[in-house]
Amino acid sequence: MSSSQADTARQTLIDEALAYVPRQLFINGAWRDAAGGKTFDVLNPATGEVLAQVADAAPEDGIAALTAASEAQDEWAAAAPRKRSELIRAAFDRVVELKDVFATLMTLEMGKPLTEAYGEVTYGAEFLRWFSEEAVRINGRYTPSPEGNLRILTLKRPVGPALFITPWNFPLAMATRKIAPALAAGCTTILKPAHLTPLTSLAFVKVCEEVGIPAGVVNVIPASQARPLTGPIIQDRRLRKLSFTGSTPVGMALMKECADNVVRTSMELGGSAPFIVFEDADLDKAVEAAHATKLRNMGEACNAANRFYVHSSIADEFSQRLATRFKELTVGDGMEEETDIGPIVSDEQRDSIAEMVDKARSEGAEVLTGGEKSDGAGFFYPPTVVTNLKATAELVTDEIFGPVAPIVPFETEDEVVGYCNDSMFGLAGYLHTGSIDRALRLAERLEVGMLGINSGTISNAAAPFGGVKHSGVGREGGFEGIEEYLEVMYLGFEDPFASEK
Incomplete structure (x- = not known):
């Protein structure tokens, strides 16, 4: 291939990738502008030039996304595990089909070489495949109490609406590593991607829409400033889960916020x-x-x-x-x-x-x-x-x-x-x-x-990712990953054989 042909092929990749990705918020199954109509620039770090302008979510957009997730929660939790599994698997297939689009977007907005970006497509998509398989393997247990007077029955239920705050360094994998297990467990989701790299996340949410994940189950709210947007969501009692990947100081501040509302957290923080x-x-x-x-x-x-x-x-x-x-x-x-x-x-x-x-x-x-x-x-x-x-x-x-x-x-x-x-640190x-x-x-x-x-x-994707000390709380990936989005309920039954003893 001549240099001019290579340049043409490269530009075609860029044009097709940018044409695929939406630039708006996605709330309750609809793409829409931010309240107030503000946007922010996304830069190409290889040139410093503007790649795109993306809707800049306002606090009221965050609450609208939480309302959509909250209203969709019961129906999504009640969906058959096989249905959830098949939708997540369909998202895996679609991401793989669009590998050129996703790899190009990540290289453009984050900077990693295209070969590494293709590697992230494979890695990020694998969380969708892995957790599509885990969706049908959520189990409880049945056992007699040590004293024999009770039968202990446990079942697992989805935690509820979950907010995800993701970093810029792995734009696809950080979204799929959080959204896939949440959907598999029966939780609805709100994604706040990093302002430096929102395009990949917007493209992934478009995939979720295309494969038929119901309205309100996946929402995305890019913003230039995180705190004014996420603060009111964390303070709202309808939010039941926060998963954050980023720096330790920001993670510690978020944990303090979540403590006031007893919001369950997963934190993947700094490393050394x-x-x-x-x-x-x-x-x-x-x-x-x-x-x-x-x-x-x-x-x-x-x-x-x-x-x-x-x-x-x-x-x-x-x-x-x-x-x-x-x-x-x-x-x-x-x-x-x-x-x-x-x-x-x-x-x-x-x-x-x-x-x-x-x-x-x-x-x-x-x-x-x-x-x-x-x-x-x-x-x-x-x-x-x-x-x-x-x-x-x-x-x-x-x-x-x-x-x-x-x-x-x-x-x-x-x-x-x-x-x-x-x-x-201890990651x-x-x-x-x-x-x-x-x-x-x-x-x-x-x-x-x-x-x-x-x-x-x-x-x-099949291994638990996470650290100790100031590197975080919880695990993502592996059999352990879905547990972050499940609550255990215990039912105590009187000994059914008591009358025969």
């Missing part, structure tokens, strides 16, 4: 994942895994490797090899075929990354590669490797959310466990070793919710 390499690790695999888990999504992932602890006997070699690997990568527009690393999502986020690296450099750290903001249009920052750091350096302890790998050497298991656990970790005994030993000592062993990939 340690990546540990012992002297007996396969160094080739460790370097490739470090590359994968650090630079996936340009490092803008809560479960990305954030701090690298490498045994002192191999720390220099690991650092040099990782830096060499990073230097080989091409930074550019995610829509370009040769691009390995796309732009950072916003100029503000890029500045935050640059400031952390600059501070480390001023304190004596050595930058082996990268470390400088790119000139010109777009919000680019190169893959960066930093060494000669103290374990207490801000670049090591704070969440970077960018393509920067700070490396700290260690000597013993106890030392590295201390480094890892001396953090308020994910990565461990590379040739010893299964060591892997099991550290798995029981590390304070994380997920641990990748000799791997740089852990996310899967």
Whole structure:
């Protein structure tokens, strides 16, 4: 294919994707403008140019969405599990059918390379398939009480209307990971997508409409400011569930709000994942895994490797090899075929990354590669490797959310466990070793919710995703994911055999 043909094909993808996505709110089965008619701009981080203008939901729109969800709740909860299952499965099929549209939208509004965006389509769609299958497997139990005087019967019921506040880094997967289990459990939903990346969420809700999910069951309310919109919804007694993915400070504030109304919460918050390499690790695999888990999504992932602890006997070699690997990568527009690393999502986020690296450099750290903001249009920052750091350096302890790998050497298991656990975060970790005994030993000592062993990939729709400490509450995905949207009811029956005893 010639360069002109490639340009034409790329522009066709862009035109078709933007033509598919609505720009309005979706409330009670209808697309409509925001109250007051306001809109906000969605930018392409690779160019800084405006991609689209989207309806900017007002507080009254949020309450309208909650009213729609509340009024649809009883009928949706009463729907046969198989019906819910088939509708969710139909959404899976439609998303897969529209993979070009969804991948292109994510690359345009978030920046990730198109190949990674296609990977997210597969990953995000899988939550729909997984929970379509879980919808028909919601079970209770029947058992005699220990004393024998009662029969204990439990059943599970949907929690009720749920509000989802999703981040910008995985626009499709964060929506499906929340909406799919809620629908499977029989809950109605309201989605407030990140203002930086609303187009993918709007396209997904259009899919829900197309496959026939009833009015009021899925609603979407993009907005430039979250707090004025979500605050009144959280304070309304009709809301029964909030699921939030984002920063720890915002999550903590939302939990306080929810406490006043006793709203059940799921929180997937900040992460500072340690990546540990012992002297007996396969160094080739460790370097490739470090590359994968650090630079996936340009490092803008809560479960990305954030701090690298490498045994002192191999720390220099690991650092040099990782830096060499990073230097080989091409930074550019995610829509370009040769691009390995796309732009950072916003100029503000890029500045935050640059400031952390600059501070480390001023304190004596050595930058082996990268470390400088790119000139010109777009919000680019190169893959960066930093060494000669103290374990207490801000670049090591704070969440970077960018393509920067700070490396700290260690000597013993106890030392590295201390480094890892001396953090308020506990989402994910990565461990590379040739010893299964060591892997099991550290798995029981590390304070994380997920641990990748000799791997740089852990996310899967069939696995429970979530953390401990300030990294969150609850789990998404796996058999556990649907439980977040179910309440257990207990029925106590008198012993039916009492008269025969």
